[in-house]
Amino acid sequence: MQIQQLDTTDPAARRAWHAVMEHAVRSDRPHALLTTYDAFEVVATSPRTYFERTWLQAVEGSEVVGVAELELPLEENRDVGWCEVDVLPEHRRRGIGRGLWDAVVERARQAGRTRLGGEVSVDLSVAGAGFAFATAVGAAEKHREDHLLADLPVAAGQVDPAYDVLTWRGRCPDEHREAYLAMRNQMNADVPTGELDLEVEVLDDARLAASEERLMKAYDVRVAAARRRSDGVLGGYSLLFVPHGTRYGWQDDTLVMPEHRGHRLGAALKCANYAGLPGDVTEVHTWTAPANTAMHRTNTALGFRVVEHMYEVEAVIA
Structure with a gap:
Protein backbone atom coordinates (compact mmCIF):
# COMPACT_ATOMS: atom_id res chain seq x y z
CA MET A 1 0.00 0.00 0.00
CA GLN A 2 1.18 3.51 -0.83
CA ILE A 3 -0.04 6.81 0.60
CA GLN A 4 -0.10 9.40 -2.16
CA GLN A 5 -1.08 13.04 -2.37
CA LEU A 6 -3.93 13.62 -4.79
CA ASP A 7 -2.88 15.35 -8.00
CA THR A 8 -5.59 18.01 -8.08
CA THR A 9 -4.69 18.89 -11.68
CA ASP A 10 -5.87 15.44 -12.85
CA PRO A 11 -9.67 15.32 -13.43
CA ALA A 12 -9.79 11.50 -13.43
CA ALA A 13 -7.88 11.35 -10.15
CA ARG A 14 -10.23 13.88 -8.58
CA ARG A 15 -13.23 11.85 -9.73
CA ALA A 16 -11.77 8.62 -8.31
CA TRP A 17 -10.93 10.24 -4.96
CA HIS A 18 -14.47 11.55 -4.54
CA ALA A 19 -16.03 8.24 -5.58
CA VAL A 20 -14.09 6.37 -2.90
CA MET A 21 -15.03 8.92 -0.26
CA GLU A 22 -18.71 8.71 -1.20
CA HIS A 23 -18.79 4.89 -1.23
CA ALA A 24 -16.92 4.62 2.07
CA VAL A 25 -19.19 7.07 3.89
CA ARG A 26 -22.49 5.79 2.51
CA SER A 27 -21.66 2.18 3.42
CA ASP A 28 -22.70 2.79 7.03
CA ARG A 29 -24.36 6.22 6.92
CA PRO A 30 -27.52 6.06 4.77
CA HIS A 31 -28.51 9.60 5.79
CA ALA A 32 -25.06 11.12 5.25
CA LEU A 33 -24.92 14.59 3.73
CA LEU A 34 -21.78 14.54 1.61
CA THR A 35 -19.78 17.11 -0.28
CA THR A 36 -21.09 16.72 -3.83
CA TYR A 37 -18.67 16.16 -6.66
CA ASP A 38 -19.39 19.65 -7.99
CA ALA A 39 -18.58 21.20 -4.61
CA PHE A 40 -15.42 19.10 -4.29
CA GLU A 41 -14.33 20.21 -7.76
CA VAL A 42 -14.72 23.86 -6.78
CA VAL A 43 -12.63 23.49 -3.63
CA ALA A 44 -9.99 21.23 -5.19
CA THR A 45 -9.35 23.50 -8.17
CA SER A 46 -9.68 26.96 -6.59
CA PRO A 47 -6.90 29.14 -5.16
CA ARG A 48 -6.54 28.92 -1.37
CA THR A 49 -6.80 32.11 0.68
CA TYR A 50 -8.23 31.30 4.10
CA PHE A 51 -7.60 27.54 4.25
CA GLU A 52 -4.93 25.21 2.90
CA ARG A 53 -6.19 21.77 1.92
CA THR A 54 -4.42 18.53 1.10
CA TRP A 55 -6.06 15.34 -0.15
CA LEU A 56 -4.41 11.95 0.33
CA GLN A 57 -5.21 8.49 -0.96
CA ALA A 58 -4.20 4.95 -0.06
CA VAL A 59 -3.43 2.97 -3.22
CA GLU A 60 -3.02 -0.78 -3.68
CA GLY A 61 -1.86 -1.60 -7.19
CA SER A 62 -3.95 0.79 -9.23
CA GLU A 63 -6.93 0.84 -6.84
CA VAL A 64 -7.71 3.67 -4.43
CA VAL A 65 -8.91 1.95 -1.24
CA GLY A 66 -9.02 4.86 1.20
CA VAL A 67 -8.84 8.65 1.24
CA ALA A 68 -8.15 11.48 3.65
CA GLU A 69 -8.48 15.26 3.70
CA LEU A 70 -6.52 17.75 5.79
CA GLU A 71 -7.71 21.34 6.15
CA LEU A 72 -5.46 23.96 7.75
CA PRO A 73 -6.98 27.32 8.74
CA LEU A 74 -4.74 30.22 7.71
CA GLU A 75 -6.38 33.00 9.73
CA GLU A 76 -7.84 31.97 13.10
CA ASN A 77 -6.92 28.71 14.87
CA ARG A 78 -3.49 28.28 13.32
CA ASP A 79 -2.67 25.59 15.89
CA VAL A 80 -5.48 23.35 14.62
CA GLY A 81 -6.00 21.10 11.62
CA TRP A 82 -9.27 19.49 10.54
CA CYS A 83 -9.30 16.09 8.93
CA GLU A 84 -11.40 13.21 7.65
CA VAL A 85 -10.32 9.62 6.95
CA ASP A 86 -12.48 7.20 4.93
CA VAL A 87 -11.72 3.60 3.94
CA LEU A 88 -13.79 1.36 1.68
CA PRO A 89 -15.65 -1.17 3.85
CA GLU A 90 -14.09 -4.23 2.20
CA HIS A 91 -10.60 -2.90 3.02
CA ARG A 92 -11.09 -1.96 6.66
CA ARG A 93 -9.17 -3.43 9.62
CA ARG A 94 -6.01 -3.78 7.55
CA GLY A 95 -4.16 -0.68 8.75
CA ILE A 96 -5.19 1.52 5.83
CA GLY A 97 -7.02 4.05 7.96
CA ARG A 98 -4.11 4.19 10.40
CA GLY A 99 -1.68 4.74 7.52
CA LEU A 100 -3.75 7.66 6.23
CA TRP A 101 -4.08 9.07 9.74
CA ASP A 102 -0.31 8.91 10.29
CA ALA A 103 0.25 10.75 7.00
CA VAL A 104 -2.25 13.44 8.02
CA VAL A 105 -0.58 13.83 11.42
CA GLU A 106 2.85 14.16 9.81
CA ARG A 107 1.69 16.93 7.49
CA ALA A 108 -0.19 18.74 10.25
CA ARG A 109 2.88 18.72 12.49
CA GLN A 110 5.03 20.02 9.64
CA ALA A 111 2.58 22.93 9.39
CA GLY A 112 2.99 23.68 13.11
CA ARG A 113 -0.36 22.29 14.22
CA THR A 114 -0.68 20.74 17.67
CA ARG A 115 -4.29 19.52 17.46
CA LEU A 116 -6.33 17.65 14.89
CA GLY A 117 -10.10 17.81 14.92
CA GLY A 118 -12.83 16.19 12.90
CA GLU A 119 -16.46 15.16 12.76
CA VAL A 120 -17.66 11.59 13.27
CA SER A 121 -21.31 10.85 12.52
CA VAL A 122 -23.12 7.73 13.71
CA ASP A 123 -26.44 6.61 12.21
CA LEU A 124 -29.13 5.74 14.74
CA SER A 125 -29.74 2.32 13.18
CA VAL A 126 -26.36 1.38 11.65
CA ALA A 127 -23.27 0.79 13.77
CA GLY A 128 -20.47 2.54 11.88
CA ALA A 129 -16.71 2.22 12.22
CA GLY A 130 -15.90 5.93 12.46
CA PHE A 131 -16.22 6.53 16.19
CA ALA A 132 -14.23 3.41 17.10
CA PHE A 133 -11.46 4.51 14.71
CA ALA A 134 -11.38 8.02 16.18
CA THR A 135 -11.05 6.59 19.68
CA ALA A 136 -8.31 4.20 18.55
CA VAL A 137 -6.13 7.06 17.26
CA GLY A 138 -6.53 9.00 20.50
CA ALA A 139 -9.27 11.46 19.60
CA ALA A 140 -11.65 12.53 22.37
CA GLU A 141 -15.22 13.76 22.07
CA LYS A 142 -15.48 17.54 22.54
CA HIS A 143 -18.93 18.41 21.21
CA ARG A 144 -22.06 16.69 19.95
CA GLU A 145 -24.87 17.69 17.65
CA ASP A 146 -27.91 15.89 16.33
CA HIS A 147 -28.30 15.52 12.57
CA LEU A 148 -31.96 16.08 11.73
CA LEU A 149 -33.95 15.51 8.56
CA ALA A 150 -37.34 16.87 7.47
Whole structure:
Protein backbone atom coordinates (compact mmCIF):
# COMPACT_ATOMS: atom_id res chain seq x y z
CA MET A 1 0.00 0.00 0.00
CA GLN A 2 1.18 3.51 -0.83
CA ILE A 3 -0.04 6.81 0.60
CA GLN A 4 -0.10 9.40 -2.16
CA GLN A 5 -1.08 13.04 -2.37
CA LEU A 6 -3.93 13.62 -4.79
CA ASP A 7 -2.88 15.35 -8.00
CA THR A 8 -5.59 18.01 -8.08
CA THR A 9 -4.69 18.89 -11.68
CA ASP A 10 -5.87 15.44 -12.85
CA PRO A 11 -9.67 15.32 -13.43
CA ALA A 12 -9.79 11.50 -13.43
CA ALA A 13 -7.88 11.35 -10.15
CA ARG A 14 -10.23 13.88 -8.58
CA ARG A 15 -13.23 11.85 -9.73
CA ALA A 16 -11.77 8.62 -8.31
CA TRP A 17 -10.93 10.24 -4.96
CA HIS A 18 -14.47 11.55 -4.54
CA ALA A 19 -16.03 8.24 -5.58
CA VAL A 20 -14.09 6.37 -2.90
CA MET A 21 -15.03 8.92 -0.26
CA GLU A 22 -18.71 8.71 -1.20
CA HIS A 23 -18.79 4.89 -1.23
CA ALA A 24 -16.92 4.62 2.07
CA VAL A 25 -19.19 7.07 3.89
CA ARG A 26 -22.49 5.79 2.51
CA SER A 27 -21.66 2.18 3.42
CA ASP A 28 -22.70 2.79 7.03
CA ARG A 29 -24.36 6.22 6.92
CA PRO A 30 -27.52 6.06 4.77
CA HIS A 31 -28.51 9.60 5.79
CA ALA A 32 -25.06 11.12 5.25
CA LEU A 33 -24.92 14.59 3.73
CA LEU A 34 -21.78 14.54 1.61
CA THR A 35 -19.78 17.11 -0.28
CA THR A 36 -21.09 16.72 -3.83
CA TYR A 37 -18.67 16.16 -6.66
CA ASP A 38 -19.39 19.65 -7.99
CA ALA A 39 -18.58 21.20 -4.61
CA PHE A 40 -15.42 19.10 -4.29
CA GLU A 41 -14.33 20.21 -7.76
CA VAL A 42 -14.72 23.86 -6.78
CA VAL A 43 -12.63 23.49 -3.63
CA ALA A 44 -9.99 21.23 -5.19
CA THR A 45 -9.35 23.50 -8.17
CA SER A 46 -9.68 26.96 -6.59
CA PRO A 47 -6.90 29.14 -5.16
CA ARG A 48 -6.54 28.92 -1.37
CA THR A 49 -6.80 32.11 0.68
CA TYR A 50 -8.23 31.30 4.10
CA PHE A 51 -7.60 27.54 4.25
CA GLU A 52 -4.93 25.21 2.90
CA ARG A 53 -6.19 21.77 1.92
CA THR A 54 -4.42 18.53 1.10
CA TRP A 55 -6.06 15.34 -0.15
CA LEU A 56 -4.41 11.95 0.33
CA GLN A 57 -5.21 8.49 -0.96
CA ALA A 58 -4.20 4.95 -0.06
CA VAL A 59 -3.43 2.97 -3.22
CA GLU A 60 -3.02 -0.78 -3.68
CA GLY A 61 -1.86 -1.60 -7.19
CA SER A 62 -3.95 0.79 -9.23
CA GLU A 63 -6.93 0.84 -6.84
CA VAL A 64 -7.71 3.67 -4.43
CA VAL A 65 -8.91 1.95 -1.24
CA GLY A 66 -9.02 4.86 1.20
CA VAL A 67 -8.84 8.65 1.24
CA ALA A 68 -8.15 11.48 3.65
CA GLU A 69 -8.48 15.26 3.70
CA LEU A 70 -6.52 17.75 5.79
CA GLU A 71 -7.71 21.34 6.15
CA LEU A 72 -5.46 23.96 7.75
CA PRO A 73 -6.98 27.32 8.74
CA LEU A 74 -4.74 30.22 7.71
CA GLU A 75 -6.38 33.00 9.73
CA GLU A 76 -7.84 31.97 13.10
CA ASN A 77 -6.92 28.71 14.87
CA ARG A 78 -3.49 28.28 13.32
CA ASP A 79 -2.67 25.59 15.89
CA VAL A 80 -5.48 23.35 14.62
CA GLY A 81 -6.00 21.10 11.62
CA TRP A 82 -9.27 19.49 10.54
CA CYS A 83 -9.30 16.09 8.93
CA GLU A 84 -11.40 13.21 7.65
CA VAL A 85 -10.32 9.62 6.95
CA ASP A 86 -12.48 7.20 4.93
CA VAL A 87 -11.72 3.60 3.94
CA LEU A 88 -13.79 1.36 1.68
CA PRO A 89 -15.65 -1.17 3.85
CA GLU A 90 -14.09 -4.23 2.20
CA HIS A 91 -10.60 -2.90 3.02
CA ARG A 92 -11.09 -1.96 6.66
CA ARG A 93 -9.17 -3.43 9.62
CA ARG A 94 -6.01 -3.78 7.55
CA GLY A 95 -4.16 -0.68 8.75
CA ILE A 96 -5.19 1.52 5.83
CA GLY A 97 -7.02 4.05 7.96
CA ARG A 98 -4.11 4.19 10.40
CA GLY A 99 -1.68 4.74 7.52
CA LEU A 100 -3.75 7.66 6.23
CA TRP A 101 -4.08 9.07 9.74
CA ASP A 102 -0.31 8.91 10.29
CA ALA A 103 0.25 10.75 7.00
CA VAL A 104 -2.25 13.44 8.02
CA VAL A 105 -0.58 13.83 11.42
CA GLU A 106 2.85 14.16 9.81
CA ARG A 107 1.69 16.93 7.49
CA ALA A 108 -0.19 18.74 10.25
CA ARG A 109 2.88 18.72 12.49
CA GLN A 110 5.03 20.02 9.64
CA ALA A 111 2.58 22.93 9.39
CA GLY A 112 2.99 23.68 13.11
CA ARG A 113 -0.36 22.29 14.22
CA THR A 114 -0.68 20.74 17.67
CA ARG A 115 -4.29 19.52 17.46
CA LEU A 116 -6.33 17.65 14.89
CA GLY A 117 -10.10 17.81 14.92
CA GLY A 118 -12.83 16.19 12.90
CA GLU A 119 -16.46 15.16 12.76
CA VAL A 120 -17.66 11.59 13.27
CA SER A 121 -21.31 10.85 12.52
CA VAL A 122 -23.12 7.73 13.71
CA ASP A 123 -26.44 6.61 12.21
CA LEU A 124 -29.13 5.74 14.74
CA SER A 125 -29.74 2.32 13.18
CA VAL A 126 -26.36 1.38 11.65
CA ALA A 127 -23.27 0.79 13.77
CA GLY A 128 -20.47 2.54 11.88
CA ALA A 129 -16.71 2.22 12.22
CA GLY A 130 -15.90 5.93 12.46
CA PHE A 131 -16.22 6.53 16.19
CA ALA A 132 -14.23 3.41 17.10
CA PHE A 133 -11.46 4.51 14.71
CA ALA A 134 -11.38 8.02 16.18
CA THR A 135 -11.05 6.59 19.68
CA ALA A 136 -8.31 4.20 18.55
CA VAL A 137 -6.13 7.06 17.26
CA GLY A 138 -6.53 9.00 20.50
CA ALA A 139 -9.27 11.46 19.60
CA ALA A 140 -11.65 12.53 22.37
CA GLU A 141 -15.22 13.76 22.07
CA LYS A 142 -15.48 17.54 22.54
CA HIS A 143 -18.93 18.41 21.21
CA ARG A 144 -22.06 16.69 19.95
CA GLU A 145 -24.87 17.69 17.65
CA ASP A 146 -27.91 15.89 16.33
CA HIS A 147 -28.30 15.52 12.57
CA LEU A 148 -31.96 16.08 11.73
CA LEU A 149 -33.95 15.51 8.56
CA ALA A 150 -37.34 16.87 7.47
CA ASP A 151 -39.49 16.02 4.48
CA LEU A 152 -40.75 18.91 2.38
CA PRO A 153 -43.05 20.71 2.23
CA VAL A 154 -43.43 21.83 5.84
CA ALA A 155 -46.32 23.83 7.25
CA ALA A 156 -46.07 27.53 6.50
CA GLY A 157 -44.67 29.68 9.30
CA GLN A 158 -46.45 32.79 10.53
CA VAL A 159 -44.46 36.03 10.47
CA ASP A 160 -44.87 38.39 13.42
CA PRO A 161 -46.76 41.48 12.14
CA ALA A 162 -43.96 43.69 13.45
CA TYR A 163 -41.58 42.18 10.87
CA ASP A 164 -41.40 41.38 7.22
CA VAL A 165 -39.13 38.82 5.58
CA LEU A 166 -36.61 39.62 2.87
CA THR A 167 -35.12 36.88 0.72
CA TRP A 168 -32.21 36.77 -1.67
CA ARG A 169 -30.17 34.17 -3.53
CA GLY A 170 -26.41 34.14 -3.86
CA ARG A 171 -24.64 37.36 -2.96
CA CYS A 172 -26.08 39.54 -0.23
CA PRO A 173 -27.32 42.84 -1.70
CA ASP A 174 -25.10 45.83 -0.98
CA GLU A 175 -27.75 47.63 1.07
CA HIS A 176 -27.89 44.75 3.58
CA ARG A 177 -24.24 43.71 3.74
CA GLU A 178 -23.26 45.64 6.86
CA ALA A 179 -26.18 44.25 8.85
CA TYR A 180 -25.72 40.77 7.39
CA LEU A 181 -22.03 40.76 8.34
CA ALA A 182 -22.92 41.77 11.89
CA MET A 183 -25.40 38.90 12.13
CA ARG A 184 -22.98 36.39 10.61
CA ASN A 185 -20.31 37.37 13.11
CA GLN A 186 -22.82 37.19 15.96
CA MET A 187 -23.65 33.66 14.80
CA ASN A 188 -19.98 32.70 14.76
CA ALA A 189 -19.62 34.00 18.32
CA ASP A 190 -22.79 32.26 19.57
CA VAL A 191 -22.55 28.84 17.91
CA PRO A 192 -22.15 26.06 20.51
CA THR A 193 -18.73 24.37 20.43
CA GLY A 194 -18.82 22.29 23.59
CA GLU A 195 -15.33 21.72 24.96
CA LEU A 196 -13.56 22.77 21.75
CA ASP A 197 -11.13 25.63 22.39
CA LEU A 198 -11.38 27.68 19.21
CA GLU A 199 -10.93 31.28 18.15
CA VAL A 200 -14.06 32.82 16.65
CA GLU A 201 -13.95 33.23 12.88
CA VAL A 202 -14.41 36.91 12.04
CA LEU A 203 -15.83 37.83 8.64
CA ASP A 204 -15.16 41.06 6.82
CA ASP A 205 -16.65 42.03 3.47
CA ALA A 206 -13.79 40.54 1.45
CA ARG A 207 -13.99 37.24 3.27
CA LEU A 208 -17.77 37.10 2.94
CA ALA A 209 -17.53 37.88 -0.78
CA ALA A 210 -14.96 35.12 -1.32
CA SER A 211 -17.21 32.64 0.47
CA GLU A 212 -20.27 33.70 -1.52
CA GLU A 213 -18.42 33.41 -4.82
CA ARG A 214 -17.12 29.93 -4.01
CA LEU A 215 -20.44 28.62 -2.71
CA MET A 216 -22.46 29.90 -5.66
CA LYS A 217 -20.39 27.72 -8.01
CA ALA A 218 -21.79 24.54 -6.43
CA TYR A 219 -24.90 25.57 -4.49
CA ASP A 220 -28.13 27.49 -4.82
CA VAL A 221 -27.54 29.80 -1.83
CA ARG A 222 -30.73 31.13 -0.24
CA VAL A 223 -31.04 33.64 2.60
CA ALA A 224 -34.13 34.84 4.44
CA ALA A 225 -33.79 37.84 6.76
CA ALA A 226 -36.27 39.41 9.20
CA ARG A 227 -36.66 43.20 8.98
CA ARG A 228 -38.45 45.17 11.70
CA ARG A 229 -41.08 47.34 10.07
CA SER A 230 -40.77 50.24 12.50
CA ASP A 231 -37.14 51.06 11.72
CA GLY A 232 -35.93 48.71 8.97
CA VAL A 233 -33.40 46.99 11.24
CA LEU A 234 -32.52 43.39 10.35
CA GLY A 235 -33.10 41.14 13.34
CA GLY A 236 -32.24 37.66 12.11
CA TYR A 237 -31.39 35.47 9.15
CA SER A 238 -31.51 31.87 7.96
CA LEU A 239 -29.06 30.42 5.44
CA LEU A 240 -29.89 27.44 3.21
CA PHE A 241 -27.79 25.66 0.57
CA VAL A 242 -29.15 23.42 -2.18
CA PRO A 243 -26.32 21.57 -3.96
CA HIS A 244 -26.69 21.79 -7.71
CA GLY A 245 -28.41 18.75 -9.18
CA THR A 246 -29.72 17.35 -5.88
CA ARG A 247 -33.11 16.89 -4.23
CA TYR A 248 -32.19 18.14 -0.76
CA GLY A 249 -31.37 21.32 1.09
CA TRP A 250 -28.73 21.87 3.74
CA GLN A 251 -30.02 24.16 6.48
CA ASP A 252 -27.02 26.06 7.81
CA ASP A 253 -27.20 29.07 10.16
CA THR A 254 -30.37 30.38 11.71
CA LEU A 255 -29.88 33.33 14.05
CA VAL A 256 -32.17 35.83 15.73
CA MET A 257 -30.33 38.76 17.29
CA PRO A 258 -30.85 39.02 21.08
CA GLU A 259 -33.04 42.12 20.99
CA HIS A 260 -35.37 40.52 18.43
CA ARG A 261 -36.01 37.20 20.16
CA GLY A 262 -39.42 36.09 21.35
CA HIS A 263 -41.22 36.64 18.03
CA ARG A 264 -40.79 33.12 16.55
CA LEU A 265 -38.64 34.58 13.80
CA GLY A 266 -36.41 31.49 13.54
CA ALA A 267 -39.26 29.27 12.37
CA ALA A 268 -40.64 31.97 10.07
CA LEU A 269 -37.26 32.47 8.39
CA LYS A 270 -36.72 28.77 7.82
CA CYS A 271 -40.19 28.40 6.35
CA ALA A 272 -39.63 31.36 4.04
CA ASN A 273 -36.58 29.65 2.56
CA TYR A 274 -38.31 26.29 2.23
CA ALA A 275 -41.37 27.83 0.58
CA GLY A 276 -39.24 29.17 -2.25
CA LEU A 277 -37.64 25.85 -3.14
CA PRO A 278 -38.50 24.08 -6.40
CA GLY A 279 -40.79 21.07 -6.09
CA ASP A 280 -38.05 18.52 -6.79
CA VAL A 281 -36.26 19.44 -3.54
CA THR A 282 -37.96 17.00 -1.18
CA GLU A 283 -35.99 17.10 2.07
CA VAL A 284 -33.78 19.32 4.18
CA HIS A 285 -30.99 18.50 6.64
CA THR A 286 -29.82 20.45 9.66
CA TRP A 287 -27.69 20.06 12.79
CA THR A 288 -28.53 21.20 16.31
CA ALA A 289 -26.72 20.76 19.62
CA PRO A 290 -28.87 18.84 22.15
CA ALA A 291 -28.39 21.69 24.63
CA ASN A 292 -29.99 24.14 22.18
CA THR A 293 -33.49 23.30 23.37
CA ALA A 294 -35.13 26.33 21.75
CA MET A 295 -33.91 25.39 18.27
CA HIS A 296 -34.75 21.74 18.87
CA ARG A 297 -38.34 22.77 19.67
CA THR A 298 -38.47 24.86 16.51
CA ASN A 299 -37.11 22.03 14.39
CA THR A 300 -39.43 19.42 15.90
CA ALA A 301 -42.44 21.65 15.22
CA LEU A 302 -41.35 21.88 11.58
CA GLY A 303 -41.21 18.08 11.28
CA PHE A 304 -37.49 17.45 11.71
CA ARG A 305 -36.43 14.11 13.18
CA VAL A 306 -33.03 12.96 14.45
CA VAL A 307 -31.29 10.50 12.08
CA GLU A 308 -27.67 10.66 13.26
CA HIS A 309 -25.50 11.84 16.12
CA MET A 310 -22.50 13.91 15.07
CA TYR A 311 -19.48 14.03 17.37
CA GLU A 312 -16.75 16.62 17.06
CA VAL A 313 -13.55 14.97 18.23
CA GLU A 314 -10.01 16.19 18.78
CA ALA A 315 -6.59 14.58 19.14
CA VAL A 316 -3.50 16.26 20.57
CA ILE A 317 -0.58 15.65 18.19
CA ALA A 318 2.13 17.86 19.73
